[in-house]
Amino acid sequence: MASAESNPKTFSLEPYQVSEDFGFLLKEPLQELPPHYKPWMDIALHIPELVESHELRSQINKMPMLSCDFLQNEKELRLAHLVLSMMTMGYVWQEGEKDTVEKLPCNLAVPFWKVSQSLGLPPILTHADGVLANWSKKDPEGPFSIENLELLISLPGGDSVRGFFLVTLLVEVAAVPAIKNIPVVINGVRCGDTNAVARALENISQAIQDMTDALKLMHVYVEPSVFYGIIRIFLSGWKDNPSMPKGLIYEGVQKEPMEYSGGSAAQSSLLHCFDELLGIKHEESSSSFLNRMRDYMPPAHKQLIQDISHQPSLKSFVQQHNCEPLKQAYHLCVSKLLALRNYHITVVSRFITVPAARTRQLRKQSQDLEDETIAKAPIALEERGTGGSGIMNFLKTVRDHTKDAFIPETS
Numbered sequence: 458m459a460s461a462e463s464n465p466k467t468f469s470l471e472p473y474q475v476s477e478d479f480g481f482l483l484k485e486p487l488q489e490l491p492p493h494y495k496p497w498m499d500i501a502l503h504i505p506e507l508v509e510s511h512e513l514r515s516q517i518n519k520m521p522m523l524s525c526d527f528l529q530n531e532k533e534l535r536l537a538h539l540v541l542s543m544m545t546m547g548y549v550w551q552e553g554e555k556d557t558v559e560k561l562p563c564n565l566a567v568p569f570w571k572v573s574q575s576l577g578l579p580p581i582l583t584h585a586d587g588v589l590a591n592w593s594k595k596d597p598e599g600p601f602s603i604e605n606l607e608l609l610i611s612l613p614g615g616d617s618v619r620g621f622f623l624v625t626l627l628v629e630v631a632a633v634p635a636i637k638n639i640p641v642v643i644n645g646v647r648c649g650d651t652n653a654v655a656r657a658l659e660n661i662s663q664a665i666q667d668m669t670d671a672l673k674l675m676h677v678y679v680e681p682s683v684f685y686g687i688i689r690i691f692l693s694g695w696k697d698n699p700s701m702p703k704g705l706i707y708e709g710v711q712k713e714p715m716e717y718s719g720g721s722a723a724q725s726s727l728l729h730c731f732d733e734l735l736g737i738k739h740e741e742s743s744s745s746f747l748n749r750m751r752d753y754m755p756p757a758h759k760q761l762i763q764d765i766s767h768q769p770s771l772k773s774f775v776q777q778h779n780c781e782p783l784k785q786a787y788h789l790c791v792s793k794l795l796a797l798r799n800y801h802i803t804v805v806s807r808f809i810t811v812p813a814a815r816t817r818q819l820r821k822q823s824q825d826l827e828d829e830t831i832a833k834a835p836i837a838l839e840e841r842g843t844g845g846s847g848i849m850n851f852l853k854t855v856r857d858h859t860k861d862a863f864i865p866e867t868s
């Protein structure tokens with residue numbers, strides 16, 4: 458793939474499948490595959506009902522083996538990846554954590570593997586599928602708002618699962634002006650234009666504030682007990698997951714089981730870009746997880762993050778220039794990112810830590826848990842995020858290292 462490095466004069470988003478209008482979102486995703494793939498779509502459009510009636514696995518087992526040769530362009534491949542990944546999550550987790558499967562049948566595994574290879578994505582549901590490529594506008598001219606948006610493919614969890622994916626999409630939408638300003642910062646540093654850099658950093662700060670405001674909608678559209686008890690398991694992977702200690706065999710692809718992490722917004726390229734731009738360094742234990750998440754992004758997006766990291770240091774530029782507005786704009790940006798991470802921690806506490814504590818308490822009191830949505834939650838995930846990390850320590854460490862980017866007064 459062409460990298461912006463090929464033209465060292467100006468850095469642009471163009472080579473990275475990132476646009477000034479849509480950021481990392483797939484622009485106007487296709488809603489239908491070619492007719493050849495009707496058997497996939499017939500199942501994928503009914504995953505919640507088929508899981509509820511315990512029929513998804515049997516329907517998938519009966520599906521014909523379809524060739525991938527009729528998928529002709531990036532958008533068709535992205536929709537195919539979304540469809541196959543959602544079916545895979547439903548297949549694996551249909552019966553919860555107690556009755557998982559050892560293998561994915563070849564009529565699902567083989568095409569999923571091939572489509573994944575073509576896109577450079579792993580054969581599991583990623584943020585790039587569930588969020589970036591999973592939307593349509595009811596009124597194409599209307600705004601990006603929950604009311605005007607619809608998911609293409611869904612999972613069990615009703616309105617809350619819709620809210621979860623769409624609010625995350627709105628965080629991506631809120632970030633678009635920030636993404637647009639990243640090349641402005643880089644080019645400004647390259648040519649020593651402190652005013653341009655300061656202005657672009659102010660724009661990025663505003664967009665990060667808007668991301669935090671969008672994240673607040675999670676509390677409006679997602680019910681914590683539904684997230685904790687139902688949605689989370691369908692986002693879970695088969696790496697470091699005690700419910701699937703051996704991983705998953707992709708039948709017809711490879712005899713040995715394979716391990717992949719579950720879907721997480723840690724796979725969103727946004728904060729990775731901001732960290733690289735602002736010079737935020739994470740300690741080994743956190744960065745190994747965050748770096749692994751980059752393998753779950755479309756390769757062009759991963760390349761953008763890497764290329765940002767190879768640019769002349771913004772932080773050194775700010776330190777070298779005795780320019781108060783520039784320094785203030787840089788500090789504002791770091792503060793907004795810190796506030797976003799702090800707010801995200803409160804979201805995680807409300808959607809995971811609190812329901813986990815309540816479930817433990819109910820179990821201890823040996824209460825009848827049958828009617829409690831949260832009691833359906835997988836025990837193996839109690840202390841873990843969907844990506845498989847020990848969550849609160851991890852998130853607080855990442856947050857604390859964001860603070861290290863502040864430039865001390867004396868320097």
Ligand code: HEM
Pocket residue numbers: 621624625628629672675679684720721722723724725727728798801804805808809841842843844845846848851852855856
């Ligand atoms: C109900 C909503 C959410 C919950 C419960 C949640 C939970 C988590 C958890 C448990 C992690 C730890 C890593 C893992 O195990 O996957 C994580 C990481 C992360 N999440 Fe979320 N998340 C939510 C929404 C979002 C949204 C909307 C975004 C924004 C795009 C986001 C961005 C991130 C990022 C960037 C990380 C990596 C850590 C960092 O860079 O600070 N999350 N999240």
